[in-house]
Amino acid sequence: MPTYIYWGDDDYLIERNINKLRDLVVHPNWQVFNFSSYQFGANNFSAALNELLTPPIGSGGRLVLLSNCGELKAIDDTKIEQLERTLLNLPDTNHLLLTSQSKLDNRLKFTKLISQYAQVKEFSLIPVWDTQKLTNRVKEAAYFLSLSISNEAVHLLAASVGNNTRLLFNESVSLKLERLLISWLILLY
Template sequence: MPVHLFWGDDSAALERAVTKLIDSVVDPTWSSINLSRLDGGDSGQALQALEEARTPPFGSGDRLVLLQRSPFCNACPSELADRFDAALELIPDTSHLVLCNPAKPDGRLRTTKTLQKRIKAKLANEERFQLPAVWDGAGQRQLVERTASELALDLEPTAVDALIDAIGNDSARLSAELQKLALHASSTGSTTITADAVAALIDGQAANALQVGDALLEGQVGEAICRLDALIDAGEPALRIVATLTGQIRGWLWVSLMEQQGERDVAVIAKAAGIGNPKRIYVMRKQLQGRPPNRCLNLLGRLLEVEASLKRGAQPAAAFRDGLLGAAAGGGAQ
């Protein structure tokens, strides 16, 4: 197929798929001529990708044009869309135009509709690479199992659980750690990765921002701070933690307020709270039992103080301690 649409926020899995495609169609001897890597953030390079994709390969093997940050399915200008539509019919079977983007394609765009028609006609290929949410245990299990399968590795069921606890949905780290575990297994003459090997070789983070939020909701400020320290030590950006916690607590606040108003339809609540999976509402309801909306309001105010402190240059650990211990002293997280 001459056109490949790869999208999703799992950049590590997407990059593995790109590498696999390159290895399968491009002759290494001719890769300097037949392999191009371009950035669609530059409209000039996006046009160049269309021109190169229309050119047959030289020598043996196929030509592959990789366009990162492709504009063709997200906010594509009309002139660029016209050039895209015209180029699609002219790409030879021995050339591959690979469009990569972290965002989901905008189905309202003419270019996206054109691609979808070609995908249904099997004239183009689409692959999705989406990370599971940090609260999605089943999705994280599938991520671990799928990554291990791509790397041709065998995992004990308990090893899968250990990897989820240690790494969560960090796809890039998961791939690196699995390769390290594979080397360890081969050195011991084993073909299977065990939970003991995971415990011995991987520094378990055992914390994510949503677990911090769960601890705050329970009033366990000390536990929340310990988990925050683990995240910060692991290199997680402090402002990203604040953003995740703010979204989590704002969702709780919406659910709590709508429950107070008597709303029971989970789809309505999920839409109002900006939660993509309505099934998540059932879990949130259990978490919020017996807790008034004021607790969430207090925590949001404290997070705003933490954010302001971080932007003034405070050290992350100190900013979180000052803000959240203040919440404990004020009784809002108890």
């Protein structure tokens, strides 16, 4: 089933992975029609599920994002039944993505139902005292950006940005651009 739950307090990583999933599922020329985002709430919940059953327009698939799914207690049994019918009849081209700041409460009917169908990914901030994980995150960012940096630079970057993933990627991109600029200047002279 093409259903996903992204949860955690690292907003930047969640945002990056939403964009990655959108680019994977939805054709770039049809994003206006086939990508929808709703804030979680009783009224938006029904609208999102109705749109989820709508076939995609043009090429590619459809992605419906239901963000900030923190207050699941507001979902009554009729909406849970509507969700179950929707998930059972969900076309392979259509994808549902739910996001939450915190882990979903496993005691709720909603969570039990959605967990049967969804792929769950956690995106939590690394504790600032865990220097090994912070340096590993810097190395991952450098690898992702094809940026080679020394171990000393990795430790300095990890110490300066801490667990702020957005700042880490911004600084890494700045380093990469500086290197490109220096390379071009060397080639010119």
